[in-house]
Structure formats: structure tokens, C-alpha cells
Amino acid sequence: MFSAAIVMNYLLASAVTAFIGIATRSRKLLDLVAIAMATTGLILSISLMFNTINYGVSTYMFGGFRPPLGVVYYADFISSSLSLLSSFATVVSIILACISMDQSIRRYFYPIAFLLIAGVHSFLFTGDIFHLYVATELVTITSCALTAIYSDKRNAIRATLIYGIAGTAITSFLLLSVILVYGSYGTVNIADIALKSIDPKAVTPFSGGVFGEIVSASITALAMITWVFLFKSGIMPTHFWLPRVYRSAPIASLVLFTSSSDILGVYGILRIYRILFSENSVITSFRNTMLFSLTAISTISAFLSALLTARQDRVRGIVAYSTITQLSLALAGVISRDSEAVAGGLLHISVNALGDTSILTGYTIYMKNRDIDNFSSRLAKVLIMIGFLNLFGLIPIVPGFWSKALMTKGFLDDGNIVGVATVLISTGLCAIGYFRFAINILLREQTSKFKVVSTEGRYFLNTTILLLLIAIVLGLGIGLTLNPQILNIIVELVSRSIDVDTYIANTFNMVNR
Template identity: 25%
Template sequence: MTMVMFPDYFVGLTTVVGIMASFALPLVSLGIKDKRVWDLYTLVVTFFLMTLTCAVFIDVFINNRVIVYKFGGFPPPLGIVYTVDKFNAIIALTTAVICFFIALYSVEYMEKFHGIEWYYTLLLGMETGMLGVFYTGDVFNLFVMLEVTSIAAYGLVAFIRSTKEAVEAALKYSIIGATATTLYFLSLIFIYASFGTLNMGHIAFIARQPRAYVLSPLSLFATPYAPLPQLLLGAIIFIALATWVFSFKAALFPSHFWLPDAHPAAPTPISAALSGLVVKVGVYTIMRFLTTLFGVPADIGFPITFNAVKVLLAILMGLGLASVVIGGLLMTVQTDIKRLIAYSTILHIGIIIVAFSTFNIVGVTASIYHIINHSFAKALLFMAAGAFIHKLGTRSIDELAGAGRYMKISLSAMLIAILTLVGLPPFATFTTILLLYSALLELGLAPLIVIIIFGEALAFIGYMRIIYGLWFKPPVKNLSGLKEVGAPMKVTFIVMSVIVVLIGVLAPIFVSKVIYPVANSLMDATAYIDAVEKAAREVISALMGG
């Protein structure tokens, strides 16, 4: 079979092109005042980023390799590297695809807003930040890209700054978010003081071979690390602080309080990005740190922090279950359609975390599958809801009554997203739930299934309130002149709906051929560590003339 291999620098281009394009747009807007040019500019950039992430995904999967891209040619851990395995390859591709459709949707949705050049600047910055978080193999560079993502997100939440709601939500989000990222920065001090490195692959190696320092070529470029007791203490402090920080970013109970305000206050395309993608930054990082860095064995040994990770997983499972119940309960009493959908995100993040916390291959497979499924379905649901808000100028479910009869394409997209998130067969969440139940039964945790069912039942009630209001409830005002949305939003709905349906209908193939290998790569750190060591070895060989 012919191998499909793309240049490694494609990985680095994603953030370089993204951030340059983001900074260049305000300059372009100084000379060109036409919104159509800004629309096209953003679509071209997001499409290019989608193409790059697709190429990286194909390369990693077909060649079964881990890509290590060295910025400036500096070896790990001396320089910043992007390390891409199957896990972050599929998450980055999902992010880039959804961001492209958010940009397409924004062409129509944002047509009446002022300052669109700044909106697109922040949107490109947020996408670039997320891709950087997913691709980076350095815990400090992750902090930098997290800040890029967060600052752009704060600005986008406050974009409709004429409303008190948006400003208040952005202030709350930014103050708490800045506190969280500061704590993550503090955790980096502990990890560097203990391990003498910030490279994820090197940290993972030391965590499994604390007495084999000289065996790794990475050691030539790193600071000597601390004795075993200090090493263990530093690692535990790091993972405890980092897990709390990223539970906030993921909106996991009890750190979920910012989400119900921020998501409704933002423009609807940004609500789709926040709920479908930005919260996954927190989920991804928790999963990466508790597996690759500290949680799973590799061929070289067993991580010294495994017992601490098991305690954290037990705590995360409890918080995930609480998120499922609280998210479901609060969905049932909302009258604001965007706020209701925002609370459903808390529920689904809970499902993802519970599945991951089982820490067996079936549960982790369910977790990764639901990350992909929820990202597409939730983005589609928010954008479909946004179509009605765009036309009627209200978020009240009561005031949207009967609108679905006049906007059947928008309602159909919403129905597909809701059926997916509710978990009816053959949609994807049904497969997620089956895998999750299997993982819990394997661990002898059958009673927890009752909690999941209870939360899903509450979510069903909340979702059905939307459908009942839009289709069955009599209109509260004359809607005879109401028309369907335009071409950009229609294309977004049709393509996203097809993707959401295919993820569910093709679940047997998609799970076995794609998601299961992703879960395996996450649950075995060997290939990740070996790839980073190989990158360092190549530089050493070149320096020695070999």
C-alpha cells in the first residue's frame, strides 16, 4: 500500500498561519472596508487550517506514527515541539472542521453587527489557540496557547458590548478564567522544579523511569531533576492543580458556574464554538495529563504517580455524575433557549468525564467518541437555535412558539442535533451510552448507570420543551412573514446534519476503525515517549556528524 506522508511542518503551519492571519485581518480592514472581503478572508483561512489538520490526521492514522515537529530545529526538551498522535490529531481535525462551518454561518448571522473585522480576528485567534493547545508537546507552550484561546473567548463573549448581560458574563468568565490559568502557571513551577523539563514526552519518561536519567537522549538538554520523594511531590501538586484548572475550562461541576452566563450572552456562532469546542480544551488536557504524562504504563515502566491518578479519577467520576444530574435538572426549568442548551453542555461534559474516569479501554473509547459526537451535535444545535433567534430577535422559548413551522430546514437541523444528544438509536450518543454502561459494568459499578439514566431522562424533558415550543405550541404573535434563513446558514445546517447522522449511523465502523485505535494510543504512552526521544536522538546524531 502506498504510504501517504505529508511534511511534518504542516503541524507547525496551523498555528503560524492562524495567528498571522488573525493579526493581519485588522490591517487588511484598514484598506478594504468591504465586509464580503473579510468574510472571504476568514473562510479561506479556516478552510486552509481545516485542510492542514486533515492532512495531519491522515498522515498519523495511515502511517501509524507520532509526528514530532521541532520549532526552529531545537531538540526536545530544549525547544518547543508539537507532538501529534491519533488522539490530538482527531480532536484538532474536529475543531478545524467546526470552526470552518462557524465562519460560514457567521457570514449571514453577523451581517447586521458592527466591528465584524474584530469578530473574525478573535475567532481566528481562538481557533489558533485551541489547535496550539491540542498539538503542543510542551506544558508551558500549552499555557501560552491556552491564554490565546481564553483572551479571544473573553472578547467574543463581550462582543455585543451594548448589552449589560454580555459585559457582565465576559467579566465573570475572564476574572475566574485568569485566576485558573494563573494557578496552572503556578503548577508549572512545581513540575519544572521537580522534573527539570517542560516537555510532555520527557516528563512521561521520567515519571516511569525516575532512576534511569542517563538512559534518555532527552537528558542531555534538560536540567537534572530532583530526588524521588521531591519528584513525586512535585508531580502530585502539578496534576492536582492542573486538573482543577482544566475542570474549570471544561465547565465540570462545581466549576461550571461561568458557562450558563457566558454561552447565552455571546453571539450564537460563538456559543456554538464555546459549547462545542472550547470546553473540550479542558477535557482534552485532563485526559492527556492523566494518561500520557502520569497515568498509564509504557514499555519502559509504570508511572510513579499512578496511585495519585487513581484518587483523582475517583473524584472526577463523582464530579462527572454530579454534572450529569445538575445539568439535567437545570435544563428542565429554563425559559431561555440558549441557556437551556448551555446547561446540556454541563450534562454531556459529565458523561465524557465519567466515561474517561473508568480508565478502561471501553470507557475511554466512549469518552473520545462522545467528544467528537458532542462537538458536532452541540455546535449544530446552537446554530439551529440561532437561526430562530436571528429571525425573531428573542431567546425566549415561549416567544419562539410555532416558528419551526415556517423554518423547516432550521427545525430539521435542530431535531437531528437533539435526537443525537438525547441518545436515541441510531444516533451517536446511543452508542456512547452503551459503551459507558459496559465500562461501568466491567468495574462493578452498575448502580451508577441509574444516575446516568436519570440525568438523560431530565435532559430529554428539557430538549422536548424546545421541540414542543417550536412546532406544537401556538404562536404568540403573527409569523406569516417569517422566512427560512439564507444560503450560508442552510449549507451549514445540511452539511453539519449529514456529519452528525453519519457519526451515529456508521458507529460500528467509526468506533472500531478510528475511535478504538485513538483510545489505544492514549492508553499506551510508549509511542508518544519513543517519538520524542527519537527527535532528540536525531539532533544529537546530527551534531556529532552521524
């Protein structure tokens, strides 16, 4: 129920903000409606989170058709926590747009941003691979539009075209694999495919048995979908679009990208390898080969991008390459056999999103107030430091420490020494870039000695968003430090979510919650 309500809320928010933007001249009303709708989404996400923790899973059948006949939403702990992350990022991004964007741009920004979030949520919740394709296309086109929102910046246009053409081509391969899977399995429901990939003789209501010889089709589809999702997260061989986009997109869009659209690749790979084609499926040996090469890819990608992070000296470059590094690490965790490493990888996605959001928000407010020495500019400096410490993650009061600790522990349990080395070495390499930049900011003198209390009435918004982010990051970190057993609960919930039998049983005995 809540999962569908979240998506509908964001679709409605998009249409309403677009309508208000063209119908009235009042920008105050537009901003208020946007913030209100984003907050509603956040509240719904929190409710969904409680719902999934209480009942284990929250499912919804659109139109009342049972799977595999209709499209269903399946929200477990993993997808609802990522949904919470992206709903929170939407609120931050909308407030950031109020602070940093021109009034004339904002009325274009809000509808597209809400559509992006609707697509991201649909991607997280969907239990249907064709709907996955539709959601991916929505995410692709909206992130293109958000990059090109300042159409007079030539680099933005160039980045958007490169991303748009490559992204559409790659997503077409997703459609090709969906068609292959339908042709072979005769169904597009994820649980149905998962069941039939384990037991090809299974017969389910509405969709019957498999239609063709599933092994070759599954292998081809798995290879293509893996490639698609690697591209979506910008893991190293397919990363060419990510630094370009991060160098030219508006800051408010970047906050959305780093915490919603770019995490989808890693999440998708988790879903594909754990649920769709699980350990006992008919293509186990090919799946193991793919997992091995994915481990190699993520290791190399983490090293190379960490090296490149160390060389950056502007905030956008640092955030771009650091995102590639952290997502590669998260990928290495997610594809690991140990469920602690999986939980660590998922936590690391959130850590990266929170860290990037902190740095970008702090930097924006700092630069807007750099000529004035006031409370919010000093608070911004603090937030940038916390963001970097979080990404660095060797100090226990930030959540970054705990995600890396969890991953390292998982790798050690699994006997994966290369994984441990990757985490440590990439952390060290990235730290060079982080701290060079952070020290630059700290040492920079305020150019003006005046004490100005308010700037254009945005002082309130600035301080609110800064305090909110500091509270969230430090609160999460300190909470984890004081109660490390929360981590055990998270690992337990994650390992229940990635169990394929539970997934199949919950989908076929669906109740609406």
C-alpha cells in the same frame, strides 16, 4: 508538519483579517478571506487526520531543536480528531457570523475567533507544559473577548468580567504548577516528565536527571492542574462562569466555545492522567485517590446539571446546562480504566459539540426567518430536531447513540454500575428539557403565510450551512450504524494514543511527519 501548518494558518488568518478589516471598507472581501482561511484550516486538519491514521503519530520540532530542548508538537489520533472537530466548528462559526452578526461587528469577530482556534490547536498538539500554559492564556483571553464583543450588553460585560478574573486566577495556578514541575524535574517536556515520573533515575539528553525530590512537587502540581482543567470545562463545582457566558455571548462565539475551548479541560485531564503522571508513576496512590474523587465529581456534576437542564426553557440555558452534563459524562468516560469508555468519552465530546452546533445554528436561522415560510426555515426545524435527538442519543441513526453505547459498554466491562446509571439517568433528566423545547418549536405556527424565496441574499448561505450540518450529523450516525466495526478501529486507535510508552518513544525518536 501539518500540525504546525494548521496553527500558523490560523495565526496568519487572524493577522490578515484584522488588517483587511482596518484597511478596506469592503466587507465582502473580509468575509471571503475569512471563509477561505477557515476552509484551508479544515483541509489541513483533514490531511493531519489521514497522516496520523497512516503513521500513527505526527510530530513537529519548532526551530529544529530536539525535545526536551525545544518545543515540539505531538499530534496523535485523539488530538487530530479533536482538531478536526474544532476546525469544522470554525467554518460553521464564521458562516454563522456572516448570517447573524452586524457588519461592523464582524471585523472584530474574525481575528479574535481565529486566535482562539490557534490557541486551541496549540493546546491540543503541544508536547510541552509551559506552552500548554501559554495556549491556555490565549484561549482564556480570546474567549473573554468573544463574549464581550457586543459591549453594549451589560450582562455580557458582567459575565466576561467574572469569567476573566476567575479564569486568569486559575490559569496562574497552572503557571505555578509549571514552575514547580520545572524546579523539581528540571524539564518542561511532557514525555520527559512522564519518563522521569515513572523512573526518577532516568537520564535524558539535554535535561539530565531530576533536580529535586519529585514526589511532593508532583502531587501538588497534579492537584492544581486538575483543578485548572475542571474549571476550563465547567464541571460542576467550578461551573459558575459557564451559564453566564452562554446566556450572553453571541451565537457564533457559542459554537466555537462548545466545540473548541470548553472541551480542552476534559482533553487536558486525559493527557495529564494518562501521559504526564501515568499509572506506573511514583505518585500512583495519590493519582488513584484523585481519579476516585474525579469520578465522584463527574457523577454528581452530571446529575445536578441534568436536573437544571430539565428546568430550562430558553435555548441558551438548555445548551449551557446540557454542555455541563455531557462534558461531565465525557469526563467520567475519559478517566475510566477501560479504553472503550475512554473512546466513548472522546466521541461524546464531539457528539455534544455537533449537537449544540446543530441546535444553535438551526435556532438562529429559524428565528431570523420566523416570519417567512420557506425552505430554509423548515430545514432549520429539522436540524434542531436532529440536534436534540443527537444529544438525547437513544436512537441509533445519530452519533449520540454510539458514544453513549460505547461508554456504557466500557463501564459495564469495568464493573462500574454507577457510571452506567449516571449515563441513563442524566439522559432521561435532560430529555425533559430537550423535548419540551423541541415540541414548542414544532408546534409554533409560522406567523406569515407568504412564501418568500430569498432573504437579503443570505438564503444561499443559510441553506448551505443547514444542509452541511444535517449531512455531517446524519452521515456520521448512519455510517456508524451500518458499520459498527468502525467503533472497534476508533477504540484501537485511542488505546494506542493513550499508551505512555509509545508517547515517550515517539517523542524521543522524533521524526518530522
